[in-house]
Amino acid sequence: MAMTYAPPPTEPGHAPLTIAGRSFASRLFVGTGKYKTYNLMRESLDASNCNVVTVAVRRERLYNEQGKSLLEFIDLSRYTILPNTAGCFSAEDAVRVARLGRDILEQLGNPGADWVKLEVLGDKKTLLPDPSGTVQATRELVADGFKVLAYTSDDPIAALRIKEAGAASVMPAGSPIGSGQGVLNRSNIVLCLELLKQGDPTFPVIVDAGVGAASDCSVAMELGADGVLLNTAIAHAKDPVMMAHAMRHAVAAGRQSYLAGRIPKRLYATASSPWEGTISYIPGE
Amino acid sequence: MQVTVNSQTQSVEAGTTVRQLIERLKLGNAACAAEVNKRLVPRKSHESHQLREGDVVEIVSLVGGG
Numbered sequence: 001m002a003m004t005y006a007p008p009p010t011e012p013g014h015a016p017l018t019i020a021g022r023s024f025a026s027r028l029f030v031g032t033g034k035y036k037t038y039n040l041m042r043e044s045l046d047a048s049n050c051n052v053v054t055v056a057v058r059r060e061r062l063y064n065e066q067g068k069s070l071l072e073f074i075d076l077s078r079y080t081i082l083p084n085t086a087g088c089f090s091a092e093d094a095v096r097v098a099r100l101g102r103d104i105l106e107q108l109g110n111p112g113a114d115w116v117k118l119e120v121l122g123d124k125k126t127l128l129p130d131p132s133g134t135v136q137a138t139r140e141l142v143a144d145g146f147k148v149l150a151y152t153s154d155d156p157i158a159a160l161r162i163k164e165a166g167a168a169s170v171m172p173a174g175s176p177i178g179s180g181q182g183v184l185n186r187s188n189i190v191l192c193l194e195l196l197k198q199g200d201p202t203f204p205v206i207v208d209a210g211v212g213a214a215s216d217c218s219v220a221m222e223l224g225a226d227g228v229l230l231n232t233a234i235a236h237a238k239d240p241v242m243m244a245h246a247m248r249h250a251v252a253a254g255r256q257s258y259l260a261g262r263i264p265k266r267l268y269a270t271a272s273s274p275w276e277g278t279i280s281y282i283p284g285e
Numbered sequence: 286m287q288v289t290v291n292s293q294t295q296s297v298e299a300g301t302t303v304r305q306l307i308e309r310l311k312l313g314n315a316a317c318a319a320e321v322n323k324r325l326v327p328r329k330s331h332e333s334h335q336l337r338e339g340d341v342v343e344i345v346s347l348v349g350g351g
Binding site: 031032033034035041054055056057058059060069070071081083084086092096097099100101103104106107108177178209229230231232 | 291292310312315316317318319320323325327328343344345346347348349350351
């Protein structure tokens with residue numbers, strides 16, 4: 001069922017982002033991991049004004065005194081929960097984890113139940129994705145009724161193959177997960193966007209991973225990305241709530257900057273004040 | 286009989302269902318999901334799905350993640 005969050009008034013260019021028939025006013029997706037406390041997470045999510053939050057699926061701790069549950073700190077009526085398959089190194093495991101996540105979210109009645117942020121990793125040190133495993137898992141999950149938002153590298157052809165496998169959104173990384181290096185290869189992100197949106201301009205492409213500061217969000221959005229997904233840059237900032245505000249504005253500013261159309265870069269200066277009527281000596285004239 | 290639950294060996298009575306196992310672990314009120322031998326046991330089947338000797342069970346919930 002299509003559902004649209006009300007866009008903020010008066011700001012031009014704030015059309016909602018639509019993925020698999022669901023629309024979101026905010027183009028910033030935020031992870032729920034690595035905050036010092038759940039309360040800090042809740043405040044940061046609120047400050048980010050995001051509509052979608054990611055979560056992970058993990059073993060219940062047996063016999064331990066039950067601590068507070070993540071879900072006690074997430075307003076299920078406000079956020080769409082996007083479960084991930086983080087930590088999976090094979091298509092088989094990713095499909096298992098996706099199905100477990102869906103089963104939990106169906107109990108909660110969350111609209112994100114049949115969505116999955118697919119991660120099939122190739123290496124623990126770099127957390128770079130396994131392209132063939134990602135394509136295989138995308139096919140299997142789509143066949144099982146999932147809306148797949150697939151994390152991938154910034155390789156344009158890998159991104160294209162994942163789209164062809166049926167992904168609802170392809171999410172190239174700016175740089176490795178949690179690295180804070182921002183968008184390392186702008187040209188590759190532009191090529192991803194060009195290939196993924198060829199003949200399909202509304203296909204959603206979200207830059208996922210690598211954001212370190214607010215400016216990285218603006219860069220990704222200015223390149224034409226439809227959204228940004230991040231976690232560590234907020235959760236591990238000195239002041240996560242302040243950084244969440246910054247990310248919110250940076251994504252919105254980057255989007256408006258993209259829509260407004262930037263000037264071309266030039267080697268030489270072009271004066272903003274007229275030459276005509278200058279009373280000064282001008283060298284060379 | 287013996288089953289493995291989240292990598293720990295447990296003794297349970299023959300005929301124990303997934304639902305009974307979850308309640309025994311005091312997870313009855315948690316938003317959790319279960320799989321047996323790498324296959325999801327949907328929530329609606331927890332009460333009817335009986336465990337067998339040697340089953341490998343995973344019980345999971347949602348945690349913070351990116």
